[in-house]
Amino acid sequence: MIVAPSILSADFGHLASDIEMLGRSRAQWIHCDVMDGVFVPNISFGFPVIKAVSKLTDMPLDVHLMIVDPDRYVGVVRDCGAAIMNVHYEACTHLHRTVQSIRAAGMKPAVTLNPATPVAMLQDIIEDVDMVLLMSVNPGFGGQSFIEHTIKKIKELKNLISSTSSKALIQVDGGINTTTGRLVAEAGADSVVAGSAVFGAPDPIAEIAALAAL
Numbered sequence: 001m002i003v004a005p006s007i008l009s010a011d012f013g014h015l016a017s018d019i020e021m022l023g024r025s026r027a028q029w030i031h032c033d034v035m036d037g038v039f040v041p042n043i044s045f046g047f048p049v050i051k052a053v054s055k056l057t058d059m060p061l062d063v064h065l066m067i068v069d070p071d072r073y074v075g076v077v078r079d080c081g082a083a084i085m086n087v088h089y090e091a092c093t094h095l096h097r098t099v100q101s102i103r104a105a106g107m108k109p110a111v112t113l114n115p116a117t118p119v120a121m122l123q124d125i126i127e128d129v130d131m132v133l134l135m136s137v138n139p140g141f142g143g144q145s146f147i148e149h150t151i152k153k154i155k156e157l158k159n160l161i162s163s164t165s166s167k168a169l170i171q172v173d174g175g176i177n178t179t180t181g182r183l184v185a186e187a188g189a190d191s192v193v194a195g196s197a198v199f200g201a202p203d204p205i206a207e208i209a210a211l212a213a214l
């Protein structure tokens with residue numbers, strides 16, 4: 001399991017030491033949640049913070065943009081050092097163009113679905129993306145409860161991927177801990193995002209190891 005801890009739940013006053021801790025853990029990516037207060041009812045952090053994080057680590061940055069019209073920022077996100085640029089299906093008017101421009105900028109394109117958006121909406125873009133993120137909470141806040149319906153969507157997504165030439169990975173984000181992580185692993189997820197479960201754990205390195213072993 002590819003574990004992508006979300007630094008939304010990190011200690012922003014000591015971000016460097018949390019990034020250093022992730023470097024000693026079995027985490028493979030660092031998940032950066034950007035919120036604009038429009039697409040979601042919260043504002044998190046922006047590009048200068050991601051750029052600072054990229055200078056502290058060689059781990060790939062998995063940038064999850066909960067913002068309207070993310071295509072405006074493809075070049076900025078690339079210049080921040082992102083490896084994966086993840087945009088919401090619901091936030092892109094011309095998703096195909098956005099995905100192509102992310103790849104042309106040298107990043108891996110990923111697309112995210114909100115809990116109420118059907119997997120079938122990806123039918124005509126699935127072969128163009130490197131990853132699909134299924135939100136298992138409504139985006140905007142850490143620490144929410146996992147929505148069980150996500151399990152059905154993981155299975156549907158797995159079927160969609162295997163019925164095409166797509167090699168997209170399946171990532172799940174929201175309410176992930178070792179219990180819900182086991183459910184999504186069994187359903188076929190390749191990657192989990194975890195914020196509060198990792199940074200709220202007494203031993204974050206052990207928590208990440210437990211998620212990685214799922």
Ligand code: DX5
Pocket residue numbers: 006008009031033064137138139140141142143144173174175176193194195196197
């Ligand atoms: C939610 C964010 C998540 C969040 C997950 O809008 O996209 O990445 O950090 O937090 P937990 O793991 O606490 O649900």
Ligand code: ZN
Pocket residue numbers: 006031032033064173193
């Ligand atoms: Zn996220």
